[in-house]
Amino acid sequence: MNLGLKDNQGSSKTKLEERGTEYNLKAPVTGAVTINNFIVVSFGDGKVRFFSQNNEPFVVQAHKGVILSLAGIEDSVLTGGEDGRFLKISDNGNIKEIANFGTQWIDAVASYKMNYACSSGRKAYLWTEDKETALTLDNPSTVGGLSFDETGNRLAVSSYGGVTVWEKGNRRWKSSRFVWKGSHGKVTFSPDGKYLISAMQENEIHGWRIRDKTDLTMSGYPSKVKSLTWVGSTPYLVTSGANEAICWPFDGKGPLGRKPICVANGGNQNATFVQALPDENAVFIGFHDGSVLLSEIDETKKSYPIRSQTGYEVSVISISSDKKYILIGDIKGNVLCSPLWAGEL
Template identity: 55%
Template sequence: MARLPRKADLKPTALEQRGKRFAFGAPVTGAVSVGDAVVVSFGDGMLRFFCPDKMPQELKLHEGVILCLAADGDGHVITGGDDGKFLRTSLEGAVEELADFGTRWVDCVAASHGQIACSSGKEAHVWTPGQSKVTVFEHASTVGGLAFDAKGKRLAVSYYGGATIWAREKRWKSSKLVWKGLHGDTCFSPDGKYLVTCMQENALHAWRLRDKGDFEMPGYPAKIRSLAWVGDTPYLVTSGADEAIAWPFGGKDGPLGRKPVCVAYNEGELVTCVHALPDQDAVFVGFRDGAVQLAELDETKPAIVISGSTGSEVIEIIVAGLHIFVGDARGNVLWAPLWEGSSFAQHV
């Protein structure tokens, strides 16, 4: 574990000066917060734990790339790898193998209200508290994304040709949402009224679930790989352009007929990662060159530079308690206190 050197001609921001930089030599593939800790997965199969006032701890978890990571809400994380294993790990490093799919990769994982799920190939597997048997759902093509709604009562599974929502009452019932094309990462809106997917065709697609009305949000120059729900409206903020694109989902029809808010700009660099500043109408924006900005969802206000370029695209930004984690595609990491004193904005 080595400190990351900085170019002599770049002046560190105040946040960088009070933080620590590391170079792990393998790409960051995922990161989640568990209390005040951030748990990070890497391309070398390592899981690393970042806690305030401690050096990062590490655990060799998978025999290959950790492809997906989620917090289970019970102080553990779940991971899937190209070694075919689906694992649950505690912050203390205790590991439980939930499933082994052999040569089939575990592509997606999700968790909510005690339920956990993973996908391998065309199948989604769901573990429900109080049930000894795993529920398996098969779909028409390889699963591209998994997401539970906020109450944990619905599971969305996306794939080529659309998505299926599995709703659990006394038993599971399915509802199909059809749209031609390859659908990847997916998420419910915080109020559960919409389902959104990221498409291979550089666009978002959304369904209004009350009547299955659907609409597209096209025009991105690159694939959308990062989503964040921000503020009370709420806005869905996305990567995939040279600014963070924020679609308003408030009101009766969400973004239909409304323009997005566009914030944060870094000399034409593509946005690769977005993450909400908790309890604020503001978002952290990571770029292809490794820089990070903090922007309010207000086009009249300039963004604040949080950290400078590392030369490698930002993969994950996570806020946990009073600290922020930034990780990139080369394994460069910034771990820093968000602020000193009572005001973040005064110190960045």
């Protein structure tokens, strides 16, 4: 990796801050996804901004109130809001309303190619490429998170007491329940589809080996795990929630009985967001004070400062699909958009 970071010591601004553009956009950054060469960012004032490398971002006023959930789908993004609207916004700014749930919030959205889903209250709604109307998936309690696997044929829906996996069968989607006491939020499949992981209300994450529903409990975090990302070819599941990135190995027999690798120490504060550097064994870690570090998943390597502290919790880190630039956002609406690699301004 050559990010031109080596001679950064002692400077108050990081190299990425020096070569990047900073914005204050006045509303908390709530999400970011990549489509084409855009990084699309959602905000607490209902706006969506399309960032690209050499242009000023263009803005779409999409929702009234907070945008709670965001996912990318082909040339568009899907957004769910406090206003109960589920929208599809294309990269030329066109808005199409897919559904409207009135006063009910849309807490989660997910997509895979042409399949997409959203949740509102206890119900998840699934749209597939071959059907006009959504399939309604009932849940025992409010949906905490949604995620498709890498084939798009399975959708995980988390809630209180476990995760339900809906799998596409010949005629209909069939459900299978993965039970674990407690409230489950963000949910993700491992890239090989063998594991299902959820972040819990308690300071821990829970996993299941899907084949036999063997439980994996990954605990010991000092705070709630709000962010998960799969890193590298091993792969590692990297998590926020501690004062360094906790990286669980999922090669071979998985993390059962193995210790995680811990990288990028943030001192006396916890990580709030983690984002893989695609195709590398490296991860960006955002902290409570707004600082961001980059580290390889290797405890012998030192980490690099990417962004200095702003005083506000990092809520988003996103890398463009062409890996040319990075965007960092926080809960105060500060956004840094910067070329990732040295010598590319």
